[in-house]
Amino acid sequence: MATAVQVRTPVARRTVPRAVRRKRLLVAIAEHSVLIVLAIMFIAPFVFIVLTGLMTNAQSLTSNLWPQPFDFHNILEVFKEAPMLRYAWNTFLYASLATLGLVLSSVPVAYALACLRWKGRNLVFIGVLVSMMLPPQVTVIPVYVMFAHLHLVGTIWPLVIPNWFGDAFSIFLLRQFFLTIPPEYADAARVDGCGEFRIMVSVVVRLAKPAIAAVALFSFLLCWNDFWGPLLYTLDNPAHWTLSVGLAQFRNLYTVNWNLVMAGTVVFMAPVIVLFFFAQKAFVEGITLTGVKG
């Protein structure tokens, strides 16, 4: 890196007048200050949530901002007040089963849309886009009625099962990524007599590992954070509540103390944020994948 810079310096450079340089410096300082202020505002909610989560009952009724003393007891109290472990297990079950099914079912579909040539492919792709863009509320009533007839309302299965039949957004993302893989790889395998299934597994999937990881990660998070689905299907059966539903009831059913509610919030947020710091690269790559032309 350093050498590259040095190579460039001998080239005659325009000297920048001092006034311009000073103006640039001031603009940079101004911009950085705005950024720092905004960054503080973005962090502040987390800080206040954690601080309140560590306050004593009495203190959380006052408007003091700093806990005196720190009451780490609250975190344990949350698990005692509500079956948080049960909620967490339900959430984990939902998120992991849904993600597993979503990856297993979406990869072949995306493969067929990106790497196989057939009549009607673009039409089907438009179908995928349409089902991706319409709000879930558009189909929610018949789907709910369907699961009610199957006696599955009150369990997490209505949330899991649809994911085993391809998820439009994941299909879209994976297709976009598969298209960037040079078709020569697959063609070479075809010439060698490799079947399509094996090409998908041992050529395309292997090359698309980062994209698949990103899709799985997003799916897991989306399910972990999902509220609409669990609210709809599990509300009547507290044994199947996820963290979202459980926490939404928290303030109402168990306590009026903000410190416990905030401690619960911290317990809910923490795993996701820890996960993020472990998989930051996959996150950023994945998001970028969604926005930039594939």
Place this chain on the structure above:
Amino acid sequence: MSTAPAATREPYRLPPVSPARRSAKRKAAWRRRLTVLAFMSPWIVGFSVFFGYPLIDNAYLSFTHYDLLSNPVWIGLANYKYLFGGDSEVWPAVSNTLWFLGIAVPLQVLFAFGIAVMVSRARAGAGIFRTIFYLPTLAPTVAATLGFVFLFNPGTGPVNTLLSKIGITGPLWFQSPHWAKPSLTLLSLWGIGNAMVIFLAAILDVPKHLHEAAELDGAGALRRLWYVTLPTISPVILFSIVIAVIAGLQYFDQAYVASTVAPPGAAGGAGDSSVTLGYPDGSTLFYPLLLYQQGFSYFNMGYAAALSMLLLVVSLAVTLLVLRNANRWVHAQGEGR
């Protein structure tokens, strides 16, 4: 692809195509079709069972009275008449959602873009800034909403406490009909991380030589932003607006949680049908909440189906509008490869 014409030209393959070869070819074509079918099968099942059939069934249910317990009863256009004439909650719900689409969505896009531009220009710590601005997106919506309801609670919340320290009496935020939607907007601005990261990647992807050319011509930073960066990343901006509009049309979770949790001394669980969604004064009763309330609190499934038909028409219009310009943002590769 077919080798038939070439075969006729070559003397040593005079017999055109043997029946055996033809049937082999046909077999291969069938095999290929079956392969595609096999690969597509999850989607075919999923699309028909969880999308195609529900759409049709929904249209049917919208003409019935249905409470899930007894069979649907055909009542003709009564649901639609009530929707467009009788139901006094429809227009407030529609206008709440329009408010969100007209004010919160543009603010989100502008805010995300502004932050992305500033982060892209940062000389130090761009990675840290990116992480900080992205982090709130990860917070589960329920947790984030609970957090915000607490932060902005008028009694002991830190926001009003801090405001009073500089001599401002804060509003009632989530408890005020005038401030509830702006409070939700603030919450949504806190979660613009995805759009910000997408913008940032797009801005950093703008070819350097374009900037250099503009700079040589004497364009300052602002004019380069306007004449170079903006046109180059416009597909990404369009994409983000589309995503934000779609999310705005189905905006539910935050409003639901806020309206069940924000009332002072909130009683009754979120599942309690006595809970008034849209607290305070229906100011957060967005269209999807109305739909939920009719369908799953009152079990007016038929009427809720009619409500969702209206949502379908609107979102289909948005979707088609987008798809018509799809080649501007989707990598729609057809016969090219």
